Structure formats: structure tokens, C-alpha cells
Amino acid sequence: MIRFIVPSIILLISVIYLILTFNLPESKVGNPTAAMNYPLLIGFSLLGLSILYILSEIKDRKKIFDAYKIFSDRELTIKVIIVLVLCLGYTFIFERIGFLISTILFLGALLFLINGRRKWLMNIIVTILFSFISWYTFAELLSVSLP
Structure with missing residues (x-):
């Protein structure tokens, strides 16, 4: 169970980051959503990578977890x-x-x-x-x- 702590924290951070990104104010000049593009890319990348991390830990759950050593x-x-x-x-x-x-x-x-x-x-x-x-x-x- 300890092996899921870090990926779960990263998943939580990515969800919070995405929520905050969607709450960014719209730009008054040019494309109103342009200010969100890069933060959204980072947020969704972090979310995807955290899900992959969790899946890899599920796959390796039978292996001995000794990372804390x-x-x-x-x-x-x-x-x-x-x-x-x-x-x-x-x-x-x-x-x-x-x-x-x-x-x-x-x-x-x-x-x-x-x-x-x-x-x-x-x-x-x-x-x-x-x-x-x-x-x-x-x-x-x-x-x-x-x-």
C-alpha cells in the first residue's frame, strides 16, 4: 500500500492544478483562452503521467517494494x-x-x-x-x- 502514496499525491496535485487552471480569468486581449493553453498542457500531462505511474505500481504490486531503504x-x-x-x-x-x-x-x-x-x-x-x-x-x- 505504501507504494501508492507518491502517485496518489501526484494525482491529487494534478487535479487541483487543473481545477485552478480552469478558474484562470479569460484574457481581455486576443484569444480569451490563450492564457490557459500552457497550464492545461502541463496539468493534463501531469494527470496522464500520474495515472501511468499508478498503473505501473499496480502491475508491480507483487514485487518487493524497498524504495524507502x-x-x-x-x-x-x-x-x-x-x-x-x-x-x-x-x-x-x-x-x-x-x-x-x-x-x-x-x-x-x-x-x-x-x-x-x-x-x-x-x-x-x-x-x-x-x-x-x-x-x-x-x-x-x-x-x-x-x-
Whole structure:
């Protein structure tokens, strides 16, 4: 029964997401439902994938479910928690200090967590290059306003 917890949560999230998407206000300019197209694509994709996930778990219900054993590795569990905290922190600082600085801090912290200090030069180069190329692509080439 434990194997159905995650796919059921994803299914619930996709249904809530779709309900909220259908409640989006219509656009006053152009096609009134154009603002819904991309969120609907994401919502229905998530719904379909969660149903496939549930079906695959039903098919594999006879197999031994030992996915939770990964949490017996203390070091890995701590890294997962740190990544979740970094993601949460990134969402909070993104609007306050802007895309470029927050992305450099977030990506740098992730790379140092994953690669360690020995590869410090590669971590810094990748962090700065990725952040600046992303910023340039969105802000300058695509004219997308970033915080």
C-alpha cells in the first residue's frame, strides 16, 4: 500500500492544478483562452503521467517494494534535505535580489554540495557561465522580463 502514496499525491496535485487552471480569468486581449493553453498542457500531462505511474505500481504490486531503504543512507538523506532547503531558499530570494544573483547563489551551492570543494574552479565557472547565458538568453534575446 505504501507504494501508492507518491502517485496518489501526484494525482491529487494534478487535479487541483487543473481545477485552478480552469478558474484562470479569460484574457481581455486576443484569444480569451490563450492564457490557459500552457497550464492545461502541463496539468493534463501531469494527470496522464500520474495515472501511468499508478498503473505501473499496480502491475508491480507483487514485487518487493524497498524504495524507502534509500533513506537508510544518512549522508544521502541529509543531501536531499539540503537540496530541498536550497530550492525553498531560492524561491524566497528570487524576487528580492533578482534572477542573476539568486541563480548564481543557488546553482553554486548545489554544485558545491554535489561536486565538493575539490572541483571548486569548475563549480564556479559552470555557475557563472550558466547564470549569465540564461540571463542573456531570456532578458536580451527573448526580451523576457526577469526580476
